[in-house]
Amino acid sequence: MFPDGETVAPAVTAVFTAVLTEGPISRVALARRLDLSSAAVTKAARPLIEMGYLEELAATERTGPGAGRPASPLVIRADREFFVGVKITGDELIGVVCDLGAQVRASAHRRLAAADLDYVLTQLGELVDDLLDGPGDYRARTRRLGLAVSGDVDHSTGLVRYSPFLRWRDVPLRERAEKATGLTVTVENDVKALTTAEHWFGEGVGAESFALVTVGAGIGCGLVVNGRLVSGSHGVAGEIGHVGFDVNGPACHCGSRGCVEAVAGTDAIIRDAGLRFDDAVAAARAGDERVGAVFARAGEAIGCGIAAVANLVGPDRIVVSGEGLSAYDLFEPHIRAGFQRQAFGAAADCPLSIRPLPFEEWARGAATVSIKALVGQ
Amino acid sequence: MFPDGETVAPAVTAVFTAVLTEGPISRVALARRLDLSSAAVTKAARPLIEMGYLEELAATERTGPGAGRPASPLVIRADREFFVGVKITGDELIGVVCDLGAQVRASAHRRLAAADLDYVLTQLGELVDDLLDGPGDYRARTRRLGLAVSGDVDHSTGLVRYSPFLRWRDVPLRERAEKATGLTVTVENDVKALTTAEHWFGEGVGAESFALVTVGAGIGCGLVVNGRLVSGSHGVAGEIGHVGFDVNGPACHCGSRGCVEAVAGTDAIIRDAGLRFDDAVAAARAGDERVGAVFARAGEAIGCGIAAVANLVGPDRIVVSGEGLSAYDLFEPHIRAGFQRQAFGAAADCPLSIRPLPFEEWARGAATVSIKALVGQ
DNA sequence: GCTCAATAATTTCCTTCGTCAAGTATTGAT
């Protein structure tokens, strides 16, 4: 962690993380929040301020009775350090530079003509150079790169065990990418990266448990329980797309029938509508009832899958997003209906945010993972 | 914790818990397991031995190369302290006395003529007295009572928020039961209690993540993720019974259709077989194909529900149990088939233990919760 | 303006916990 890999006290990590995700926040508030003495917070904050990661904000408006010394809230110095995040897909690299507050400062992408490792690494190196040496002069203050890859990824070793889209097996991606870029690299599964981003910097802030559902070609889910990301012991977790919806439904590529993904994945919609995805969206928007019903059923299936998550782990809040939600307007009410139908008891009260995914969000997730690595988590 | 509520060092708790669940185990092995120095283990073990909770076993067979001082494994002194566990149902109290190793030493039960709190507490007091003052002389070495109740229970305050079967709402059960019995009381949801029992003393030992599925009138599920029990922020978690199975299936009491419970709960089987549950079991065993198909479909639905858990959280292992599994032979193959069908990728490799639930197991779960409370968790 | 109560932050001192490194204990092999 931090400039030269020194280990730091737990309280320092805790304070940094809390300011990062919940700042600006005063020392007393931190002490309450983290169950520490205010003395401990003062001590933990000092080195962070000295290293330039935090700064004190001028006291602003008061909250309490009105008497007493006003708090001096701590905030991140967002431009203290920058982070590169790159999402690697089968045919494209999407890269961003984020500041410490996970705000996107620059972005770039490259089409990939192939998926073989050496070629991808060359392209990655060039993409990172483009980002860091372009306008903004980020190079000097950037040490870390986060990579987001779909599939089975061992975050702790940086090994890509298996990525179907890239057709990679047991690729030591961290090691190779560090050589190719000269940066300290962190590798994570793409959905988990996005989940972390949303948990630390998005709508999941402060949640003890949280779920992020991505809707697209596949339907996935990242899970935070008891404040920690769920990994799944066999490398499988969050496969909401293969929760059952209709035993008698259409065959799924997984071998079963009627999985959520077999009803609501992009391919399923193309199949049921008999149109390309964009055309189906257009038709439904134009009022085609038959195609509209396809989206309705798909949305309902997604909602039922989400309800399964709510029923099983009971998260504080759920965010639904993904490139499939470019057709947000067609899905949204049906996702909610499916969720309400299937959520049991108080699970139905779980707040559900449904919204399309901004471009670059996946790459921002990758950058977030490298911020998390800086903090040492 | 411990004789007089003193707080103890984290390492002491860790060592005690590890010996409890994984003993006999030597100090070096504990040090490796808990990522502590062997010196720390020595220091943590000492007070536990002095208080009589642990003892040293004579060194037995050797494992390594053969040279070197043999290890002296630490074990629990199971009879150091006893724990009462009582499962409270709408019409019965089932109580056990367990030793520190969660072995049942005595058991008793009482039918309940009503479910009103004062009456139940009176009966509870008498049941506890029967257990402690009967043969075995447990009274002197028993300080704790664990209570398992179905429904929404706040474990930390001992408040029963809502229990449908008992028709209790916001009952301060811990407080009242402590007055009625003179013991230190811990209250927990019944499925969570059973899950803890299995995680600490049963087939879940050593698992970082673990699921226990109970099959009966309702179908429930307890979940351990990252070593911690999952609570669910709205008091809902583990509602595997209301995972979707068949959109077009029979109406469920929850308002949806085709939930696992609506197909595989005891009531559903009675409905579909047109017979009382026991008669249906007999008919299926006698080869009645129509009734056999009812069990087959029910088992498959349960298997799909379990697969949803495996797909979403990827536990190290899953145990399926419950009073419904008195018809174990009829369910088992179909549960496995449904699971295999719906489990995605590596999730299908998750070990599945399916077995009927011994009588008293629920009460043993309640006792386990009080053991956990002793250890301070 | 001065004093006081209220709240925030800091300082100083101290306890606690766990590590390190050195030592003791107990074995099998030569």
Place this chain on the structure above:
DNA sequence: ATCAATACTTGACGAAGGAAATTATTGAGC
């Protein structure tokens, strides 16, 4: 016997937080 190997114990030390006193900064009341 001696030695290597492994298990455990001891005592000195250091890092991390807590408690309580102290300083800082405000508004309210006079």
